[in-house]
Amino acid sequence: MGRSPCCEKEHMNKGAWTKEEDERLVSYIKSHGEGCWRSLPRAAGLLRCGKSCRLRWINYLRPDLKRGNFTHDEDELIVKLHSLLGNKWSLIAARLPGRTDNEIKNYWNTHIKRKLLSKGIDPATHRAINEAKVSDLKKKEDQIVKDVSFGSKFEHIRNGLVCKEERVVVEENICPDLNLELRISPPWQNQREISPCTASRFYMENGMECSSESVKCQTEDSSSISYSSIDISSSNVGYDFLGLKTRILDFRSLEMK
DNA sequence: AAAATACTCAACCGCGACACG
């Protein structure tokens, strides 16, 4: 049986987009906005399927796209996010303004993968390929675990609550076995049950990032409060999350739908 | 200069998730 195709394949243009098609798509979206990709091509007078239009807009025509080479910082961020999220290109792209998932995916496959391999790092696992290094790495890793367990804990007060957090600097190539398990937890029901000492928490309330459980974010529509949270449950991930310096991850982009 | 090879990246394809009737 099978499903009917997303659009009529006959009489549809395929392949590279022409300048005229681009102009039609851009002007249509400018006056009508994004959405309803299935009906868009007909409405815009394009002989393309909706999928193709969506892709063209998102990956190429959107006005907020950055273009140009990736910076060193972007490079590092992609590697770090990939070590955390894997091939979740859309999530990674959400952390890089002006970059698309397709662009990052291509860049990963053509540049970063090779770069990591040349450094002796398996791009899939972010672990050292060379087995001889394993024991040495293990020692360093154990030291880091000790540091996390016994050192550099600090306390601070947020909105009347004492928060204990652990600081860890993730050094590239030194702790490739670091467990960076990411869990997306169900809506936060009883916040008090969770020890603030073992996890750094970020949560979303109506699309606004919060970092403390006692703070209610101000929203325009307080009648429809909904929570979703990202729980970085590994105890070795702390304030300096993934070594991303002072940049706290913006989990707005990770908000559960 | 021409052919072969490597590389890049826009675009396509198939699938899963979700919404809706």
Place this chain on the structure above:
DNA sequence: CCGTGTCGCGGTTGAGTATTT
């Protein structure tokens, strides 16, 4: 609950371009 339609994601392809032989 089920079937269908739509959207978005990740993997893959292949045309165009650059580099090497």
